[in-house]
Amino acid sequence: MNDNNIEQNIQNKVLEKIRGHKVAMRPKIYFVSRLILTILFTFLALIVSVFVISFVFFSIHESGEQFLLGFGNNGITTFLSLFPWQFFLLDISILLVLEWLLQGFKLAYRISFLVVFLAIFVTSTFLGLLVNFTPIHGILLDQADKGILPVVGEIYESIHDSHADKGIFRGTIMSINNNEIVLRHDDKDQDADDGTWTIVLPSNYPPLMVGDQVYVFAYPPSSTGVITARGIQKLQKRSNLK
Numbered sequence: 001m002n003d004n005n006i007e008q009n010i011q012n013k014v015l016e017k018i019r020g021h022k023v024a025m026r027p028k029i030y031f032v033s034r035l036i037l038t039i040l041f042t043f044l045a046l047i048v049s050v051f052v053i054s055f056v057f058f059s060i061h062e063s064g065e066q067f068l069l070g071f072g073n074n075g076i077t078t079f080l081s082l083f084p085w086q087f088f089l090l091d092i093s094i095l096l097v098l099e100w101l102l103q104g105f106k107l108a109y110r111i112s113f114l115v116v117f118l119a120i121f122v123t124s125t126f127l128g129l130l131v132n133f134t135p136i137h138g139i140l141l142d143q144a145d146k147g148i149l150p151v152v153g154e155i156y157e158s159i160h161d162s163h164a165d166k167g168i169f170r171g172t173i174m175s176i177n178n179n180e181i182v183l184r185h186d187d188k189d190q191d192a193d194d195g196t197w198t199i200v201l202p203s204n205y206p207p208l209m210v211g212d213q214v215y216v217f218a219y220p221p222s223s224t225g226v227i228t229a230r231g232i233q234k235l236q237k238r239s240n241l242k
Helices: 003-019 028-063 065-070 072-082 085-102 113-131 136-145 153-160
Strands: 168-177 180-185 195-200 213-218 227-234
Touching (some): 028 153, 065 227, 085 113, 168 195
Parallel strands (some): 195 227
Antiparallel strands (some): 213 227
16 A cells, blocks of 8 residues: 555545544644644753753763773672662653654654654753753752752762762772772761771772872772772862862
8 A cells, every 4th residue: 555545544534533523623723822832841841851861971970980880890780770760761751751742743653753762862862961061060069069059959969979888989088008098078968978988999099199089999898897999080179079
């Protein structure tokens, strides 16, 4: 069956429904209003999607968790466990709603659901990467550290959390003694993530100085409480890590 026959069959079915009073007649203003609302919600959904996905990239980079990918299978497993899946799934949900809204346009019916979804996902991901070249997330993070960012402040503050239960420690080197460092983390919220730890360095650690801010991936503490690092990576210095 060619395209002309398919289109003719669709037209016949629509005409049959109209004759059978199964299709409600609506004024032009209805379709115009629906189009405007669809465009508005599409625009807002895309903005939220871009912001969410840019935050995912920002949080991974700012937290230092991307360094875990260089620490072998254990590092990759830990990276996946710390990945902000909730925000990634939120973005997918937003994109699914956005795709559903676009199904109201005639063009969407000529393109498969998967193609439309992937096109939207690639577009929002690209725009999210571009957002990360702007200082917006850094500004919001600084406001969160000062306690003046409402609603999403706790989300931004969690970026700098240590995860001692997973062998993740980040903070500022307070002292160096041979192959040991004293590391301190204090994001000024006086919670369980703040602390001071003595960490035994791996054999191939980079040059370190007191005051350096570092990201440490360690083995589980021994029975004596000794923390031995699998790897250590220097971080870009920020004022909120003490």
